[in-house]
Amino acid sequence: VRGLPERPDAERHVRAGQRLAWISIVYLASTVVLLFMVMGGSQALKTELVEDALSFIPPVLFLVSDRISRKKPNREYPFGFERAVSVGYVGSAAALLAVGIIMLFDGALKLALLEHPSIGGFAIGGKTVWMGWLAIPVLLWCAVPAHFLGRAKARAAKPLHDKNLAANAEMDKANWQSAGAAMLGMVGVSFGLWWADSLAGVLISLEIIRSAWMEVRMSLGDVMDRRPMTVDEQEDDPISDRIDELFRKEPWVRDVVVRVRERGREMTADAHVVPVDNHVSVSDLSSTGERACKLDPRLAEVTIAPVSEIPEDVARARRSEQA
Amino acid sequence: MRWATVILALSTVAACSLPRDPEGTTERIAKEHVLRVGVTNNPPWAEARGDTPAGIEPDLVRHFASSIGAKVVWRTGSETTLAQGLKHHELDLAVGGFDAQTPWVSITGVTQSFIETPDKKKHVMLTAPGENGFLLRVDRFLIEQRHDPKGIAP
Numbered sequence: 001v002r003g004l005p006e007r008p009d010a011e012r013h014v015r016a017g018q019r020l021a022w023i024s025i026v027y028l029a030s031t032v033v034l035l036f037m038v039m040g041g042s043q044a045l046k047t048e049l050v051e052d053a054l055s056f057i058p059p060v061l062f063l064v065s066d067r068i069s070r071k072k073p074n075r076e077y078p079f080g081f082e083r084a085v086s087v088g089y090v091g092s093a094a095a096l097l098a099v100g101i102i103m104l105f106d107g108a109l110k111l112a113l114l115e116h117p118s119i120g121g122f123a124i125g126g127k128t129v130w131m132g133w134l135a136i137p138v139l140l141w142c143a144v145p146a147h148f149l150g151r152a153k154a155r156a157a158k159p160l161h162d163k164n165l166a167a168n169a170e171m172d173k174a175n176w177q178s179a180g181a182a183m184l185g186m187v188g189v190s191f192g193l194w195w196a197d198s199l200a201g202v203l204i205s206l207e208i209i210r211s212a213w214m215e216v217r218m219s220l221g222d223v224m225d226r227r228p229m230t231v232d233e234q235e236d237d238p239i240s241d242r243i244d245e246l247f248r249k250e251p252w253v254r255d256v257v258v259r260v261r262e263r264g265r266e267m268t269a270d271a272h273v274v275p276v277d278n279h280v281s282v283s284d285l286s287s288t289g290e291r292a293c294k295l296d297p298r299l300a301e302v303t304i305a306p307v308s309e310i311p312e313d314v315a316r317a318r319r320s321e322q323a
Numbered sequence: 324m325r326w327a328t329v330i331l332a333l334s335t336v337a338a339c340s341l342p343r344d345p346e347g348t349t350e351r352i353a354k355e356h357v358l359r360v361g362v363t364n365n366p367p368w369a370e371a372r373g374d375t376p377a378g379i380e381p382d383l384v385r386h387f388a389s390s391i392g393a394k395v396v397w398r399t400g401s402e403t404t405l406a407q408g409l410k411h412h413e414l415d416l417a418v419g420g421f422d423a424q425t426p427w428v429s430i431t432g433v434t435q436s437f438i439e440t441p442d443k444k445k446h447v448m449l450t451a452p453g454e455n456g457f458l459l460r461v462d463r464f465l466i467e468q469r470h471d472p473k474g475i476a477p
Contacts, residue, residue: 041432041452116345116453118432121462128435128463130342130455192343194453 004070005161005265005297014066017156017165020149021059024172027145028052028059034138040119040131043110043201044185047103048142048178051208054099057092058168061085065164069264082264086222089164093215100208107201116194119186132186139186143179146172158231161265161298163218166231171211178204225261243269243292243302252276252284257310259317266300272307272314280306344454346412352457358393360384361405363419368446371399371419380418380448383437387464406431409451416461417449425449432458437465 004010031052039045065085073080110117121128150172157166181200188196221229228237240260247256255274260267269292273280285304292302344350352358362381364371370378376397388395398405398414402421408414409431421427423436423445432452436445448465450458 041428117455118450118452118458119342119455120432120458121435121466123435123466128459128466130459132342132455189455190342192345194345 005159007159007297009159010297013156013159017153017160017162018063018066020153020156021062024059024149025056027149028055031138031142034141035135038122038131038134038138041117042119042132042135042182042186042189043107043117043198044182044204045135047107047201047204047208048139048182050099050103051175051178051204052142054092054096054208055171057095058089058164058171061088061092062162062165062168064088065264079263082266083223085164085264086219089215089219090223093212093219096208096212097216100205100212103205104202104209107198107205110198111195111202114194115198117189117197119189130190132190135186136183139179139183143176146175146179150175154232161231163222163229163231163262167211167215167218170214174207174211178207181207222262222264228260228262228267239267239296239299240269242295243271243299246292246295247271247273247288250284250288252280253288255310257314257317259314263300265298267296267298268301268303269299270303270305272305272310274308274310275306278308340456342455342459344456346451346454348412348415348451348454348457349460352391352393352415356393358384358388358391358395359398359413359415360388360395361398361400361408361414361417361419363400363402363405363417365420368420369418380420380446383465383468384416384418384448386468387461390464391460402427406449409449412451412454415451415454415457421447421449423447434458435462435465437468 035045035049068084069082071081119132122131122134150169153165153169181203185197185200230237240258243258247253252275253273254276256271258271260269289302289304293299362369362371362376367378369380405417406427409417432450434448436447439445
């Protein structure tokens with residue numbers, strides 16, 4: 001199947017990811033509605049609401065992208081459709097970053113203008129309760145299920161090599177920080193500390209900016225064909241070196257430069273090879289290529305280009321020059 | 324478990340004197356027994372041309388003031404003057420046919436509505452911004468009025 005790592009359990013993890021995406025969508029709808037009901041004039045709750053509203057994008061993209069990336073390549077899109085997903089994530093990360101910055105200014109301005117948030121009563125079950133108190137269980141609902149959802153997403157992201165799902169998992173796991181900040185803001189306001197609310201709003205917007213920045217970097221790296229990184233630790237992925245080693249052990253190879261790029265969940269590699277004695281046999285080429293392709297389930301294609309000399313720009317991708 | 328304790332503690336505290344007013348409106352009223360109310364002419368909600376304001380909302384305000392043991396000091400003015408007065412804490416409350424869609428929400432507090440008219444307008448009052456303890460008291464009063472058998476009709 002295109003767009004999926006070749007491992008027997010891949011489909012199972014995709015289904016888990018899809019289920020989690022649907023759960024996220026329903027769950028976020030509930031948090032957005034609840035926050036809207038209790039937000040009153042609170043800047044912190046408004047920021048939390050905006051964050052949750054934008055959190056719809058990653059699970060929706062996950063569901064959409066899974067359909068798109070399975071489409072077969074054609075004459076117009078000879079390399080398939082995996083990149084469509086990366087483009088979607090660049091857009092959503094940029095939107096998140098912009099909104100984070102707007103909310104940061106919004107909150108900072110309210111602090112600077114000494115704006116006191118007005119939070120009044122809410123009629124519930126025949127009683128009128130201060131909305132600030134209602135906000136606290138709502139914020140707990142924003143924080144706790146999100147944490148477990150994030151952990152489940154992280155578990156599905158790794159075998160799928162899905163960076164976007166992994167980033168979304170991180171965001172979900174970190175949501176308790178913004179919900180916690182909003183709770184502290186609300187408690188502060190209840191004690192008459194009007195600035196606690198806007199301050200919490202500023203902290204939440206900083207958290208939005210932080211995660212948006214992480215996503216912008218990641219998704220831009222993807223579009224820019226950055227050297228692959230591991231999904232969880234964000235370190236250089238050893239795959240390039242492993243392919244390099246495999247080529248170097250071949251008796252017909254004198255020199256090689258391997259370049260790997262990620263396209264969504266898949267990777268493709270191209271290898272410029274200088275053969276021994278300027279001679280190459282087609283059967284050597286294809287057998288080496290096939291074995292290289294089997295090194296890692298994420299590798300979809302290995303293209304080998306026999307050359308008499310490594311082109312200058314390609315040679316710059318060598319390991320020694322990266323150090 | 325720890326959260327449960329915190330929430331329990333919070334709700335116990337909430338029952339007493341929280342939320343507080345950053346500018347001390349509730350305490351000031353308790354001490355001076357004066358409620359400073361702005362009114363703008365907008366019949367039938369508020370008739371501000373006579374010596375003492377009359378109409379649905381001034382009646383409600385007098386009722387509220389007596390419930391908290393305060394007498395009303397009226398000030399008439401345009402919506403803008405009243406909103407500025409609330410913003411600078413020179414007024415506690417303002418009435419004059421405001422509805423929940425009021426643009427003054429950006430600088431003043433807005434209460435819960437006490438009636439929804441057939442044209443889908445939810446009528447509210449404005450309060451000094453951020454005086455949440457006071458706002459909550461007004462909200463409690465107005466929500467009770469919704470169920471008042473005598474009813475409020477324009």
